[in-house]
Amino acid sequence: MSKLVGNAIFGQSGGPTSVINASAAGVITEALKTDCIPRVFGAANGIRGILEEKFYDMSKEDPRELELLKTTPSSALGSVRYKLADPDEDDTDYKRILEVFKKYDIRYFFYNGGNDSMDTCNKVSKFMQKVGYDCRVMGVPKTIDNDLDKTDHCPGYASAAKYVATATMEVYHDAMVYDTPMVCVLEVMGRNAGWLTAATALAAYKGTGPHLIYLPELAFDMDKFIADCKKAYKENNGKLIVAVSEGVKDKDGKYISEYGSDLAKTKDSFGHAQLGGTAQVLANVLKDELNCKTRAIEFSLLQRCAAHCASKTDVEEAFTAGQKAVQFAVEGTTDHMVAYERSEKDGKYFCNYILVNLADVANTEKEVPREWINAEGTGLNQHFIDYALPLIEGESSPPIEEGLPRFAKLKKVLATE
């Protein structure tokens, strides 16, 4: 395929991770050194920045700061939760994007996000094809939820998993310290897929983890939960650590957080219920049932932004995924997402970068296989441990100044025509 000459734009979307900026660094540094891409733009707040013609000229950034993006959590360009309409119903946004792309001669569009973002990517790509505007559209995956289909795992997951496992080990040490009963309920992010909650099983594998783990893949039964807890509490002499996904729900689809929680149940713009309070609801239940001190711990935002405890494997893969997106696009690929394929080299874990159709990943949700969960539905087996261990290998942390992380500081110079 002939070389397409034109400018590139990159955007970040959805919930932040510890490594979404590593992918940004991969895309931006690779695009900046690519001959057929004269200018590289960074969209402020993802697709919204494109719609509002607000984007930054990435060539104006200090290369050292771009390097620091690798170890800076969250989305340096700003993120967004904005769902594009079905173009057959309302193509206003698409026409606007086309207008902006034409105005700035944008021929490469890189979008970094989860399944909702791959849907955005897919819709934009299909529209550009339909109107005959030559633009290569590439998705770069990211999600701590690890629920994108067609990829072995997702950038951002391993770092969140490493943090969750590490913190669980530490909390275990802390919670076990008194000679009195202690029940601790840990709440981990994950609406429909329990990959991140499953990471607490890595702490259990190290002998310091939860006694019971509940994923949203299986219907949550309160009576069984209470029975499970009473049994484990007794077996462990009054010590009990339970990990639950924020998204556990009963067989009727009712979230456990709705059981007794008085927390707001507003919906975000994608229509997902705002979850939270699952651990507190369960801790209250156990307090009554076991008549002992209970504590609910939500890992909250900490689990998705703990760049100080990131997986080096994850950071490097996320960076490479960004680079590969540019390389594949320049070579002629469009309408695809860069994905990870698990492989082996010299008997060790090795990651291949492959391409999958955007249409195949948009709005998908990959769950933890039932065979990886124990028969009782209260823990993970060796399949999961073998899957997760290579991903959390290696320690990445930001450079330190005065005892604290030095995160990237971008100038964010607004691009002009």
Added chain:
Amino acid sequence: MSKLVGNAIFGQSGGPTSVINASAAGVITEALKTDCIPRVFGAANGIRGILEEKFYDMSKEDPRELELLKTTPSSALGSVRYKLADPDEDDTDYKRILEVFKKYDIRYFFYNGGNDSMDTCNKVSKFMQKVGYDCRVMGVPKTIDNDLDKTDHCPGYASAAKYVATATMEVYHDAMVYDTPMVCVLEVMGRNAGWLTAATALAAYKGTGPHLIYLPELAFDMDKFIADCKKAYKENNGKLIVAVSEGVKDKDGKYISEYGSDLAKTKDSFGHAQLGGTAQVLANVLKDELNCKTRAIEFSLLQRCAAHCASKTDVEEAFTAGQKAVQFAVEGTTDHMVAYERSEKDGKYFCNYILVNLADVANTEKEVPREWINAEGTGLNQHFIDYALPLIEGESSPPIEEGLPRFAKLKKVLATE
């Protein structure tokens, strides 16, 4: 003073920290190599282990595991919250301790804890003096609250402060990411002293911290809080991060967590109210007042056990404090706590190890000086930054195996007579 020959016992008490085991390593390794101390015992769950004659023979531990204690959070021997009675009213426990000390020829008693533990230490010491039993009693400080008097700072504080500051920086990045309003209330431990909440000011100093910080040292006024927040929210274009101590209370002494919280308000065995929910109460208030998405984040146990993000300065000082306690005791000191004195060497921060009377620290609470808090009562000034920065210098983390911390595993061989 003549050399006192006899066995030593060490105990850990009160809430865990990331470095209480570093002090344990200091005491134990130093005592094990001290000629006049034939045997070294570790009390299971502090003073309770002594009362119940349940302690471990530390010579049976693998020296490599004792070394790993330096980077293992919480209390490896188990902790306790047990308040000894006033010996004039009930000397049962003291007589029992004397009996056990005599039986095992214990002549050195090292106790690692906060102000309640120093009170325990002081009472035991005074009792032994009264009955004429020659036993050297030494306190080793520890508390993330940093509220012990007569010492510049406390082992455990700096590591908790480093974690709180790091996590606050990360949460700031995460919370700022969307182009929609976002209010985040961070809750930090600290009943009456705001030292740890003040550590969020280190993130503010780095440009990524809370806009407002509330310490328990000043009476909390809800109307002023709401006005402060509205102003800062407006000034920061709908972004607001607030840090509060769990222990903030109004001018009548009522905890803010009691305002709207339905959480249990049980008392622990020292009579302290069980706090929690302060951030949630305030987030709910702000949700109503600002009519925007709010999030409450409790650092919970994570802040006191995050050994993966400990201060190297803290770990080394905590270890040395343990060593010094043994050395001072062997040299003839009793009835004292090892304390830190801030000094300078070659223009840099330097820590001297000094001795303070147990009676002077027992049950004291040192608060953050009013002059270190800004006039509005919503932040810390440079005095605090200068105080805290040297303490969080250097990174300590446990050795890693398979991507996760390798914490110490003690054999805990029960000691016999």
